Amino acid sequence: MREEVIQLLITEAVKARQMAYAPYSEYLVGAALVVPSGKIYTGCNVENASYGLTNCAERTAIFKAVSEGQRHIDAIAIVGGPLVEPEADEGDEVESKIKTDYAYPCGACRQVLSEFLPESGNIDIIVANSVDDYKLLKLSELLPYSFN
Numbered sequence: 295m296r297e298e299v300i301q302l303l304i305t306e307a308v309k310a311r312q313m314a315y316a317p318y319s320e321y322l323v324g325a326a327l328v329v330p331s332g333k334i335y336t337g338c339n340v341e342n343a344s345y346g347l348t349n350c351a352e353r354t355a356i357f358k359a360v361s362e363g364q365r366h367i368d369a370i371a372i373v374g375g376p377l378v379e380p381e382a383d384e385g386d387e388v389e390s391k392i393k394t395d396y397a398y399p400c401g402a403c404r405q406v407l408s409e410f411l412p413e414s415g416n417i418d419i420i421v422a423n424s425v426d427d428y429k430l431l432k433l434s435e436l437l438p439y440s441f442n
């Protein structure tokens with residue numbers, strides 16, 4: 295995965311996070327994925343008063359892409375965190391926790407991603423707090439022995 299693409303996906307996920315509808319958890323998530331043509335699709339979490347109906351940011355982006363004809367996903371970036379970051383008044387420990395606490399895709403989103411593998415057979419997953427604070431993983435690491 296090219297660094298340039300990683301940076302672009304994180305930037306788009308940060309923007310998508312601003313659209314999150316999360317009045318119940320106040321945990322805002324944005325996702326941005328890229329398909330083989332280079333086109334990018336974004337999504338945010340969409341909550342509901344009936345909590346179980348919540349849709350994750352990742353699945354919002356995936357369903358947008360698939361509903362527009364896409365069938366393969368090369369990479370997805372996810373940026374998540376609380377609406378108000380905790381006050382860093384307890385010293386460095388709090389600061390470092392915010393920086394390393396990435397929002398990993400939930401099990402349901404991992405399974406849904408595995409339906410749309412690209413030719414390479416794997417999807418790059420970028421969990422990020424910002425363009426210069428991220429981790430790059432493979433779907434196969436997050437969902438080994440998947441049901442497909």
Ligand code: THU
Nearest residue numbers: 319321323339350351398399400
């Ligand atoms: N959420 C996501 O959007 N993606 C994930 O991978 C994990 C959780 C959302 C669902 C809910 O709106 C909020 O984060 C708190 O769980």
